[in-house]
Amino acid sequence: MRDKAPPKQLAFDLPLDPRYGREDFLVGPANEAAYALVEAWPDWPDTVLLLQGPRGSGKSHLASIWATRAHAWTVSASTLKDDQVTHLVSNGALVIEDVDRAADRDEAALFHLLNLARERHSPVMITAARPVDSFGLKVADLRSRLRLAPTIEILPPDxxxxxxxxxxxxxxxxxxxxxxxxxxxxxxxxxxxxxxxxxxxxxxxxxxxxxxxxxxxxxxxxxxxxxxxxxxxxxxxxxxxxx
The missing domain is CATH 1.10.8.60 (Helicase, Ruva Protein; domain 3)
Structure with a gap:
């Protein structure tokens, strides 16, 4: 009589909470320039910094490290609305995640926020997977403002x-x-x-x-x-x- 195969176990696809501590970030040639700029804060070249890198490259991790250092709030570009801008900038530092992925983003609100942040010298880190010209922005002034922001790119890993x-x-x-x-x-x-x-x-x-x-x-x-x-x-x- 043949032995029965062991029963197949149920695999539950439970969400895995990522660890975004400084000690959990692995530094290599692909991301050392971006990490160095985060570590250099508040000695930044500009009020607004654009952090660019492909999906899963560590943008959110680096943004979280900086947010901890700068006591910054973090918001998604898809949820940003104009009536939130003054309150958000009043905190003193802000991370805006996934600007390129937010098809329904409020571009007027984002432009207002960047202007107010510059006026109040409030640092803003923006994350995106692609260059500014591929965002599909309709507001020309916003596109121009983001083009002028210093961009630090995370490269493919070695x-x-x-x-x-x-x-x-x-x-x-x-x-x-x-x-x-x-x-x-x-x-x-x-x-x-x-x-x-x-x-x-x-x-x-x-x-x-x-x-x-x-x-x-x-x-x-x-x-x-x-x-x-x-x-x-x-x-x-x-x-x-x-x-």
Whole structure:
């Protein structure tokens, strides 16, 4: 009589609270200039600073570090309204997140806020994933004002930073893996911290569903399913997965 396969466990996709402390931010060549400018505050080149980088690159983390240092409030560009501007600027420092992603943003309110912040010397950090000219802004004066703001860009991570982030992503989920797993992921994903986060989350879900720990063969199987594993490589190892 054949042994029954172990029951498949339910994997609950619970939200993972990100840790945005200064000690949790990993610095590398891709983000060291942005980190240095945050650390240099209040010695900034301008009242308004635009922090630009792709999704998952650490913009919100850096903005949170600066907000703690500057005692700044944080708001989303999509929720900013004109009747909030005076109150927001009165705090003395402000982070405005995802200006480029807010299709329904109130451009008049944003322009009013930047003018008032400059008038009162209130520092403002704005985060975006794309250059100003791709925001699709309709208010020409706002576009001009943002073009003039100093922009600091977070670049794609180098290999060392990518591997360090993958390790941190597993640690954040309280998962211990061999370095071979980290290497397998790092070699097959594109150089993107957002992609690393997505893949680690998928590995966690898959391992929970199978009731197994994350091994290199399991990682290769998941990466292959996601279209990221190199054809034929370590195929024999995938067949040996027993949990």
């Amino acid at each position: 290999d060392a930073l990518l591997r360090a982030v993958i390790v941190k992503l597993f640690v954040d989920r309280q998962i211990v893996v061999d370095l071979a797993v980290v290497e397998a992921v790092a070699l097959r994903i594109d150089r993107s911290l957002a992609r690393a986060r997505d893949v680690v989350a998928e590995l966690d879900r898959d391992a929970l569903g199978r009731g197994r720990r994350i091994t290199k063969p399991l990682a290769l199987a998941v990466l292959d399913r996601l279209g990221m594993a190199e054809a034929g490589e370590d195929a024999d190892e995938q067949d040996e997965e027993t949990g």
